Amino acid sequence: MAAKAAAEKQIPAPKKDTPTFSPSKVTVLFVLGGPGAGKGTQCANLVRDYNFTHLSAGDLLRAEQDRPDSEFGNLIKEYIKDGKIVPMEVTVQLLENAMMDAVKKDKDGKGKFLIDGFPRKMDQALKFEESVCPSKFVLFFDCPEEVMQKRLLERGKTSGRADDNEESIKKRFKVFEETSMPVVDYFDKQGRVVKIVATKSPAEVYKETRGKLEERLGKNF
Numbered sequence: 473m474a475a476k477a478a479a480e481k482q483i484p485a486p487k488k489d490t491p492t493f494s495p496s497k498v499t500v501l502f503v504l505g506g507p508g509a510g511k512g513t514q515c516a517n518l519v520r521d522y523n524f525t526h527l528s529a530g531d532l533l534r535a536e537q538d539r540p541d542s543e544f545g546n547l548i549k550e551y552i553k554d555g556k557i558v559p560m561e562v563t564v565q566l567l568e569n570a571m572m573d574a575v576k577k578d579k580d581g582k583g584k585f586l587i588d589g590f591p592r593k594m595d596q597a598l599k600f601e602e603s604v605c606p607s608k609f610v611l612f613f614d615c616p617e618e619v620m621q622k623r624l625l626e627r628g629k630t631s632g633r634a635d636d637n638e639e640s641i642k643k644r645f646k647v648f649e650e651t652s653m654p655v656v657d658y659f660d661k662q663g664r665v666v667k668i669v670a671t672k673s674p675a676e677v678y679k680e681t682r683g684k685l686e687e688r689l690g691k692n693f
C-alpha cells in the first residue's frame with residue numbers, strides 16, 4: 473500500500489550511488505517511436521538476429537495488471553486505457569526485475585536488452601540511467617500519425633488491447649507528442665538517437681534498422 477501511495481504521488485525513491493548494472497556487462501538500447509510505429513515488430517527481428525532480450529514496458533505493465541496479487545492492477549488498467557504514463561517507480565522496478573532475471577541466467581552475468589516503449593517521460597529516463605543502467609542509444613522509429621492510426625485500428629481488430637480504439641489512440645498520440653518526444657529530443661541533443669524511417673514495409677524498415685545498428689555498434693557486438 474505504501475508503495476502504491478508513493479507511486480501515485482511520485483515520491484522519489486532514495487538516490488543510489490551507482491546503477492545496478494554496469495554498461496561493461498549490460499548493453500541497453502531504448503526503442504522509441506509513436507504508438508503503432510512498429511517497435512515490437514522490429515524488436516522481434518533484432519531478437520532473432522542478434523540475440524537481444526526484448527523487454528516491452530507496455531507488455532510488462534499489462535502482465536503486472538493481470539497478476540492476481542498485484543497492488544497496481546487497477547491503477548495500470550486506468551492509465552493504459554487513457555494512454556497515460558504509469559508512475560515511473562512501477563515501470564522502472566518491473567524493468568529492473570526482468571533484467572535481473574535475464575542477467576542471472578547468463579553464466580557471465582551479461583545481458584543485451586532492447587527496452588521497448590521506454591522511457592516515455594523525462595523522469596523515467598533520468599531515473600533508469602541513474603539507478604538501473606545507462607543506455608547506449610535510442611532506436612527511434614519515426615512515423616506520421618495517419619500511418620500509425622491505420623496500423624493500430626487494424627491491429628485492434630484482433631489484439632484485444634484496451635487502448636487500440638479511436639478514443640484511446642487519440643490520447644496516446646497526445647501523450648507521445650507532449651511527453652515522450654521531449655525524451656527523444658533530450659537524447660538527440662546528446663547524439664544518442666538513431667532515427668529510422670518507419671513508414672516503409674516491415675522488411676525495408678528492418679534493413680535500415682540493421683544497417684544503422686551495425687554502423688553504430690559494429691557487426692559483433
Ligand SMILES: Nc1ncnc2c1ncn2[C@@H]1O[C@H](COP(=O)(O)OP(=O)(O)OP(=O)(O)O)[C@@H](O)[C@H]1O
Nearest residue numbers: 506507508509510511512513623627672673674677
Ligand atoms: N512497417 C510496417 N508496415 C505496415 N504495418 C506494420 C509495420 N510495422 C508494424 N506493422 C503492423 O502495425 C501494427 C503495430 O506494430 P507494432 O505492434 O510493432 O507497433 P508498436 O510500435 O510496438 O506499437 P505500440 O506502441 O502500440 O506497442 C501491428 O499490427 C504490425 O503488424
Ligand SMILES: O=c1ccn([C@@H]2O[C@H](COP(=O)(O)O)[C@@H](O)[C@H]2O)c(=O)[nH]1
Nearest residue numbers: 529530551552555556557558563589590
Ligand atoms: O514506460 C511506460 C510504457 C508504457 N506505459 C503504458 O502502457 C501503454 C502501452 O504501451 P505500449 O508501448 O504501446 O505497449 C502506454 O500507452 C502507457 O499507458 C507506461 O505507462 N509507461
Ligand SMILES: [Mg+2]
Nearest residue numbers: 511512528530
Ligand atoms: Mg509495442
